[in-house]
Amino acid sequence: MKSGTRLVLLTVPGVILLAAIYVWPMYGLGRMSFNETGPTGAMIPALSSKTWRELFADPFIFELTWNSIQLSVVSSTAALIFAYPLALFLFRTQSRWRGVIAALAIAPMLVNGVVRIFGWLAILGDRGLVNAALQGIGLTSQPVRLVYNWTGVTIGLTESLMPYMILALVAGFGRLDRSLEEAAASLGAPPWRRFLRVTLPLSLPAVALGWLLCFVLAMSAYITPKLLGGGRVFVLATEIYELSITSVNWPLASALALYTLVLLLLFLAAYSAMSRRQA
Amino acid sequence: MSHLVLTGLAKRYGRSVAVDGLDLSLAKGESVALLGPSGCGKTTTLRMVAGLIAPDAGSVSVGGADLTQAPAHKRDMGYVFQSYALFPHLDVAANVAFGLDERGVARSEKAARVREALSLVRLEGLEARRPRELSGGQQQRVALARALILRPQVLLLDESLSNLDARLRESMRHEIRDIQRRLDITTLFVTHDQTEALTMCDRIAVMNCGRIEQIGTAREIYDSPATRFVAGFVGRSNELALSRDSGGRPVLDGAPLRLARDPGGAIDLHIRPQHLRLGPAGAPASDAFNRLAGKVAHSVFVGDRSEVLIDTKAGRIVAELPPGDTAPPDGADIVLSWTPDAGHVFVRESV
Amino acid sequence: MMKIARRPLLAGLLAAPALRGANAQSRVEGAITLVAYAGIFQDNYTKTVVEPFLQRFPGVRVNYVPGGTSAQMLGTVRAQAADPQVDVVLMDVTTSHIANLEGLFAEISPAEAPSLAELYPEARAVGMNKFGPAVTFDNLVIVYDKQNLKPEISKLADLWRPDLKGLIALSAPPNIQGLALTAMVEKMEGGSHTQSIDKAIAKLKTLAPSVQTFEPNPDGYSLILNGVVRVATGWNARAQLYSDETNGRLGVLLPPEGSVFQINTINVVKGSKNRAAAVAFANYALSQEAQKAFTERMFYAPTNAAAAPKIDPKAIARTAVSPENRARMIPVDWVEIVKVRDMWNNRWRREIVAAAGR
Numbered sequence: 001m002k003s004g005t006r007l008v009l010l011t012v013p014g015v016i017l018l019a020a021i022y023v024w025p026m027y028g029l030g031r032m033s034f035n036e037t038g039p040t041g042a043m044i045p046a047l048s049s050k051t052w053r054e055l056f057a058d059p060f061i062f063e064l065t066w067n068s069i070q071l072s073v074v075s076s077t078a079a080l081i082f083a084y085p086l087a088l089f090l091f092r093t094q095s096r097w098r099g100v101i102a103a104l105a106i107a108p109m110l111v112n113g114v115v116r117i118f119g120w121l122a123i124l125g126d127r128g129l130v131n132a133a134l135q136g137i138g139l140t141s142q143p144v145r146l147v148y149n150w151t152g153v154t155i156g157l158t159e160s161l162m163p164y165m166i167l168a169l170v171a172g173f174g175r176l177d178r179s180l181e182e183a184a185a186s187l188g189a190p191p192w193r194r195f196l197r198v199t200l201p202l203s204l205p206a207v208a209l210g211w212l213l214c215f216v217l218a219m220s221a222y223i224t225p226k227l228l229g230g231g232r233v234f235v236l237a238t239e240i241y242e243l244s245i246t247s248v249n250w251p252l253a254s255a256l257a258l259y260t261l262v263l264l265l266l267f268l269a270a271y272s273a274m275s276r277r278q279a
Numbered sequence: 280m281s282h283l284v285l286t287g288l289a290k291r292y293g294r295s296v297a298v299d300g301l302d303l304s305l306a307k308g309e310s311v312a313l314l315g316p317s318g319c320g321k322t323t324t325l326r327m328v329a330g331l332i333a334p335d336a337g338s339v340s341v342g343g344a345d346l347t348q349a350p351a352h353k354r355d356m357g358y359v360f361q362s363y364a365l366f367p368h369l370d371v372a373a374n375v376a377f378g379l380d381e382r383g384v385a386r387s388e389k390a391a392r393v394r395e396a397l398s399l400v401r402l403e404g405l406e407a408r409r410p411r412e413l414s415g416g417q418q419q420r421v422a423l424a425r426a427l428i429l430r431p432q433v434l435l436l437d438e439s440l441s442n443l444d445a446r447l448r449e450s451m452r453h454e455i456r457d458i459q460r461r462l463d464i465t466t467l468f469v470t471h472d473q474t475e476a477l478t479m480c481d482r483i484a485v486m487n488c489g490r491i492e493q494i495g496t497a498r499e500i501y502d503s504p505a506t507r508f509v510a511g512f513v514g515r516s517n518e519l520a521l522s523r524d525s526g527g528r529p530v531l532d533g534a535p536l537r538l539a540r541d542p543g544g545a546i547d548l549h550i551r552p553q554h555l556r557l558g559p560a561g562a563p564a565s566d567a568f569n570r571l572a573g574k575v576a577h578s579v580f581v582g583d584r585s586e587v588l589i590d591t592k593a594g595r596i597v598a599e600l601p602p603g604d605t606a607p608p609d610g611a612d613i614v615l616s617w618t619p620d621a622g623h624v625f626v627r628e629s630v
Numbered sequence: 631m632m633k634i635a636r637r638p639l640l641a642g643l644l645a646a647p648a649l650r651g652a653n654a655q656s657r658v659e660g661a662i663t664l665v666a667y668a669g670i671f672q673d674n675y676t677k678t679v680v681e682p683f684l685q686r687f688p689g690v691r692v693n694y695v696p697g698g699t700s701a702q703m704l705g706t707v708r709a710q711a712a713d714p715q716v717d718v719v720l721m722d723v724t725t726s727h728i729a730n731l732e733g734l735f736a737e738i739s740p741a742e743a744p745s746l747a748e749l750y751p752e753a754r755a756v757g758m759n760k761f762g763p764a765v766t767f768d769n770l771v772i773v774y775d776k777q778n779l780k781p782e783i784s785k786l787a788d789l790w791r792p793d794l795k796g797l798i799a800l801s802a803p804p805n806i807q808g809l810a811l812t813a814m815v816e817k818m819e820g821g822s823h824t825q826s827i828d829k830a831i832a833k834l835k836t837l838a839p840s841v842q843t844f845e846p847n848p849d850g851y852s853l854i855l856n857g858v859v860r861v862a863t864g865w866n867a868r869a870q871l872y873s874d875e876t877n878g879r880l881g882v883l884l885p886p887e888g889s890v891f892q893i894n895t896i897n898v899v900k901g902s903k904n905r906a907a908a909v910a911f912a913n914y915a916l917s918q919e920a921q922k923a924f925t926e927r928m929f930y931a932p933t934n935a936a937a938a939p940k941i942d943p944k945a946i947a948r949t950a951v952s953p954e955n956r957a958r959m960i961p962v963d964w965v966e967i968v969k970v971r972d973m974w975n976n977r978w979r980r981e982i983v984a985a986a987g988r
Contacts, residue, residue, distance in 0.1 A: 039969045041724070042731035043708075060976065125858060126796065126842070143796070148843040150988045179364040182331050185351035186358035187378035187429065194352075197377075201368045231802045231844025232983055246804045247971065248701045248725060250708075 032254035051251040068235040072218035079161035087169035106163040117227045148230020156228045161214040172206020282307040288337035297323040299489035308463040312476035315486035357426025361438040365410035372406035378429040396428035416447045434466040507625040510549040519548040532592045537619040545627035552599035554621035560612035568616040578606035659689030662907045666720035668696030678923040683914045700725040717908040723893040730761040736900040745916035753933035762897030766930035769889045769950040770810040773864040776881035786885035795840040799862040802844040803975040810890035818887040838986035870929040888960040
């Protein structure tokens with residue numbers, strides 16, 4: 001057997017697995033979106049574009065799209081800003097506590113998302129820690145609304161993205177060689193110039209990758225917007241959930257899910273085009 | 280007139296002592312090698328000089344100014360890393376110009392100086408290349424140009440040739456030595472390779488366990504090693520354990536020895552392979568020579584001369600024949616002889 | 631002595647007519663899978679309906695599987711349409727109606743399930759008189775923090791009280807609580823949801839800024855008991871139960887302005903592998919005995935008309951079928967509501983929730 005043929009054979013299990021867990025459900029989703037939904041909510045097997053036309057006839061989809069992108073951009077960026085120094089510290093530290101700190105940084109991933117959100121409710125709620133502190137020091141007399149709105153969702157989502165961002169950054173910091181910064185120092189660059197001229201540019205690929213990963217996660221996040229949004233935060237993911245779980249409009253939910261998927265693929269394509277131009 | 284002066288430099292990591300009270304001073308334009316095995320503290324010393332790590336004790340001064348507390352970016356020292364540490368995201372010209380940018384040098388002057396620095400290391404025309412597109416030797420030269428373009432007071436080289444292949448290393452040695460002399464730049468060079476130290480530097484400081492064991496010119500170090508470590512580390516040498524007879528005179532294999540000096544007590548004799556002569560067994564003895572009988576294990580021809588491995592009652596010994604001499608056949612019984620002043624005697628360290 | 635002995639006899643007589651059709655009890659055997667609500671509902675339904683059923687039908691095993699929301703149950707049934715693993719499903723009428731239209735549920739007749747004949751006409755009407763009928767009636771209530779709210783809530787219009795600003799939890803559509811509330815507010819404002827909901831939308835818009843969350847999690851009762859909000863909408867049965875469990879801390883109000891029924895239906899899945907046992911279970915669940923027991927335990931109003939007079943009046947008084955409450959109910963045809971649900975949903979989002987600010 002030629003080695004080429006053997007290599008192809010080796011890919012067979014993976015291809016079958018991918019087909020089983022990805023292609024087949026995708027086909028199911030696509031097929032579902034061409035069914036129709038009757039006026040009473042009953043699904044009518046069909047092969048029509050009615051659901052798709054319905055999807056784009058309602059301008060609400062564009063509001064949802066904009067909301068999703070806005071939320072994802074803001075929370076991914078915030079996660080980046082908070083995670084970057086932590087990741088750099090983790091990457092650099094020689095401390096014997098490094099393992100502990102790393103575990104703490106990614107510990108939120110081990111906690112169920114719903115539990116974490118109830119934690120945030122306890123902290124950010126009207127009678128939560130933050131409001132108690134604000135009122136305690138006399139900054140406000142009325143509680144400041146920090147949950148059940150966009151603020152709460154953005155905070156919660158940022159926090160839930162941080163472990164992923166930290167992991168992506170630490171993994172991507174591979175190119176950061178300590179001696180490069182030392183070289184910059186020996187050439188007369190003070191610390192902040194070293195960061196700007198060496199560390200930051202070299203970590204940009206990691207930043208881009210981490211940001212993209214978080215963006216995709218944020219676009220598909222629904223637990224956080226649902227539980228912390230107080231019914232005020234409408235994004236694509238919550239709408240897909242709502243359509244499939246509450247309204248039982250599976251064809252429309254499928255169409256919206258596919259629309260979201262295409263949107264994400266477009267972002268990925270833009271990213272890879274950009275990174276190819278960079279390289 | 281001392282230019283770079285290190286006084287009592289010390290650094291420990293936890294319980295292990297990396298550098299243990301090191302004193303060293305270099306004259307303006309002088310090139311000194313820190314030579315020693317890995318882990319001897321030489322790189323730690325260099326990094327303390329550069330300000331990349333803070334010493335626990337001691338001081339660093341250049342031209343009389345105490346720089347011990349100065350951060351690395353204010354020390355005006357060029358540092359060439361073992362890995363070169365070129366900025367992978369910048370091209371050659373930008374790498375070389377990095378330090379000029381930090382000093383706010385005008386664009387026109389910058390271009391001229393980059394050209395000048397690149398011609399110094401014979402890399403004209405490679406300005407637009409990225410580091411990964413360069414060979415090891417070219418990267419080495421970019422690193423050198425990047426450090427030299429700032430006309431630093433002191434040049435620090437950290438094992439800078441160890442990543443090059445043998446032939447390239449040979450030519451770079453001379454090239455760097457040549458540039459260093461031309462620019463009259465005070466240079467501290469860390470290496471574990473004695474050939475490098477011997478060929479590139481005015482003086483050599485041999486380091487062991489965080490201390491300087493001996494400092495001197497290549498010849499001084501080679502001909503009169505101050506310690507057993509230096510004798511063993513610089514050049515090769517055979518170590519012979521001596522004992523004493525009832526009269527307290529040193530003997531080897533039962534035969535009395537004549538030594539240039541006898542400090543008393545338990546002593547060892549270090550003798551370099553080329554100081555040993557080979558004669559056939561039973562050759563007439565002479566009082567002028569010390570003697571040791573042995574049998575040829577085997578010999579190797581190393582280009583222009585032969586090395587002979589000889590088994591004796593004092594252990595296996597290496598002798599180097601003068602160019603042109605033919606090695607005796609394997610298994611031949613021979614007698615080794617040497618003059619009393621050929622060896623170096625060291626007091627045996629108590630274990 | 632005689633008096634004491636009469637009780638079980640009476641109970642037996644009482645149950646007898648409904649169970650007539652099941653005279654071949656011995657032939658009904660095997661396992662069935664029941665999908666219904668989880669938590670407190672499951673606990674009580676098991677005790678008051680499933681276990682007594684098992685005593686009567688010792689050959690049957692009932693596997694109670696909590697199915698999440700009604701929509702999730704519909705999803706399960708849809709996914710298993712080709713090879714059903716579920717035999718009986720208890721769900722909200724809005725979803726069972728969809729399942730009926732999609733042919734996922736089987737028809738059942740009074741001939742095989744005699745309890746059907748005893749039901750209120752509207753209970754059978756929701757199953758188009760041939761599919762699974764209503765098994766419980768519930769209704770929307772206002773729940774509130776009885777301890778910390780002075781004066782207490784006494785009518786729907788009280789929600790607009792200025793002291794409640796920021797302390798209200800509503801469930802916006804497509805949640806059916808939100809749909810029911812819309813109909814109630816429209817009625818309160820003098821309109822009828824069958825004509826238009828403009829008045830309700832306009833009124834709710836003024837309530838929006840006072841609303842803390844339009845999606846209480848896990849539910850409004852818990853938010854009140856945890857002190858997060860003071861007022862929420864809820865379902866009567868659960869609210870009554872929580873009220874008892876908290877020694878009255880949770881206040882429950884059927885608004886004098888009117889309320890809306892929520893209906894759960896019991897359905898036999900088409901293609902059930904053990905139809906006989908499934909029908910027997912549905913029949914028992916609809917029987918006077920089961921209806922009485924469950925109402926007295928959990929305050930869901932019975933759908934069996936013959937059972938109603940036999941139920942403890944104190945329990946009945948706390949359901950929507952007490953004469954006093956029944957008069958306040960707003961007739962709502964859920965099948966019609968489902969048709970306008972998307973439109974109501976959109977109006978809530980664009981007019982009401984939007985008025986609450988981001």
